[in-house]
Amino acid sequence: MKLLAIDTSNRPLSVAVLEDTKILATTTTNVGRNHSSTLLPIIEQSLAQAGIAPEALDRIVVAAGPGSYTGLRIGVTTAKTLAFTLDKALVGVSSLAALAANVLTEGQLVAPLFDARRENVFTGLYRIENQRPVNVVADQHVSLTDWHQVLAAYQEPIVFIGADVATYEEKLKASFGKRFVRAAPQLDLPRAEAIGLLGQTMAPVAQIHAFVPNYLRLTQAERDWQAKHPEEDHAPYVEKI
């Protein structure tokens, strides 16, 4: 299976080309340049290095969220359009699972985390089983305080992973004490090759048209509107004219 994997969920950008379990090309940057101008050139280059034409791909795997809304849009639009236009299989992988996949210690609990500002995070809980992250607590947008309570049920060490862990390190240490284990910094970057390996065996999305980022949050405007109109019907918001 020839596979292209993409992650632009946050500041890092990662692209990999795989043939079955063989990693043919991989590029990861963490320079915060605009993913919109860098993603497609890196895809082009990676496929060229791997000697694979886009039409020869079998599957496209993308980190589908949560993460930065803009970053997700760039990665998901590119992956979705590529899969649609070339009629290829498309797989969305949790951007948090993608980070957790960097940890290989069997049985280990892992909490990947992205900052969502003001003491809120996008996070979830994973356990490494057979070298793959298995979801234990669903990905969510949650305050650090509430997340601490959720994790209270797990009285064992938890590896916290992600560049944003640094932002809350003191607080996390204070809450979790010895259970707080900081992942090695080289594991904080998502690696598309790991995402590709995860997505290789997952079921592709049934409806490419319906594939959208997993933002895990409504927009502020929609939240306000729903609070004011709890009964309102969901009219078709988009219409063909």
Add this chain to the structure above:
Amino acid sequence: MILAFESSCDETSVAVVRNGDEILSNVIATQINSHKRFGGVVPEVASRHHIEQITICIEAALNEANVTYDDLDAVAVTYGPGLVGALLVGVNAAKTVAFAHHLPLIPVNHMAGHIYAARFVKPFEFPLMALLVSGGHTELVYMQADGQFEIIGETRDDAAGEAYDKIGRVLGVPYPAGKVIDEMAHQGQDTFNFPRAMIDEDNYDFSFSGLKSAFINTVHHADQIGATLDKNDLAASFQASVVDVLVSKTLRVLKQYPVKQLVLAGGVAANQGLRERLQLELPKHFPDAELLLAPLKLCGDNGAMIGAAGYIQYQHQQFGDASLNADPSLEFDWMPNMPH
């Protein structure tokens, strides 16, 4: 044949255009029902809808045109001006289609697209003046050749469409208000005599914020004293001021810049009052100038107009590459290699 993408605001559109002047398909998915909830376009909501729609629109555009990727010569896309998150969806989708099918990519200025909507009426003859009136722009654009744009005058504050939408809120007309106010105006009289800003000034610029304030003050004052004003008369008075200013500035600019054609384009070009006035006045003052009204269906944002503008760039080999990015505040110097 060009596959053209537009996603700068609240319409996702993909079109197939042949030779820059024939529409084979022009699929438009509008988000108006969504943004109505908020009284205006919410950028993050718009961006999310674009992702939901983009591949659906590509598929429908190809199917309705009855073409395959093999029939295409290029992919064109709006890369600015507009909402950055919205633009990003169209830009990344278009780049990906171009890459996947080994097609050249044409980056198109959205405002150039609006002007080229009139190209579907008949071929352009130069020099040409365009009165470009939309939700975000009010400009007089002089063209000496295809792909050459010179802004002769522009609004110093609100765009005309923006003014319509803002006074629409005061009248309780849902977003976008332009079309409904236009209809109301046709049933009312210009009884309020709102100011005609800058109409006598010796320049080609516009201003609509004073008119907007005068309108809002009139309505608020009536509310305070418990008077009811005729909404149709309010709409008619507002529209009379907008049309007076737009038309008189346009006629004035044509004295200094004689042209073969006057193009009316942009969302507000759908305005019946404006179309009628230009049809009446232009032949009176400039019998040799021809009026090209952008077709009603092509005044709002759509992919076909991007395909028409993109075709000019295609002829001049003005291509972008995989690193093309959205440029939310793109200005009108979009064909840098063109002879000036």
